[in-house]
Amino acid sequence: MQIQQLSIFVENKSGRLAEITEVLAAARIDIRAISVADTSDFGILRLIVNKPDEAVAALKKAGLTVSLTNVIAMGIDDVPGAFSKAMRILADIGIDVEYMYAFISRKSGKAYVILRVKDSKKAVNALSSNGIQILTAEEFYGM
Template sequence: MSMEVEQLAVFLENKSGRLAEITSIIAIEGVNIRALSVADTADFGILRLIVDDVEKTQKALKANGFTVGKTNVLAVEVEDKTGGLANVLKVIHEVDLNVEYMYAFVNKTGENAVLIFRFEDMEKALVALQERNFTLLTGEQICAL
């Protein structure tokens, strides 16, 4: 079972209504968005999504002319208290890795929070976090929350 979670990255022009269009397409397909992040530059934006049906979403967005990429991320469960994020980042620093980006997952699992990470070396980060007993969630677990 893979501990990495599939994420879609959609490239969009910085133009009014593009985000609304994408979310409408996804809604029409009956797909649930579990987490998302939007980053932008002067020229374009990147919408990162974790959805409950990656293939269906990718196909629908491509059919509507969007450029869609697929990458793997790690979903790390942390205690929802002071220092939760700092503890993860301390481990990543100890193994000399960079965080390419991160965002928070909207749901909580009981008393914990879930953070989504992309690291420069995903395998090294995975091993380091597992060795230190961090809980990593699968794509199925994320979609079940």
């Protein structure tokens, strides 16, 4: 149960994010979650979109460097300690989180977190067997 994340190499210059999001808008791609990590010269734009294959095609056609990565989307109750519980489950089985980011959903009472880990299958099994909701691609893209 993984979803696909786009990673786009972005030159750190004015207007670049506008250009990228305009490509997606023209292709009628809906952004579900977004994260940017940057240095002084470049950044990595991470996106979860409703149609990842179509987004990759549109971005490559526009001359951008883009790749797809499998990530986990987990839903946790929006209460103190819920996120800590999920992180403890992963720590207890030796799973390191490479990076993560959260996003706002239309569904109240839940917080959603995107996780990138080395052993997704092990992480998904541990989280779901401990009551943590793992979203399928269909559930996530349909949000």
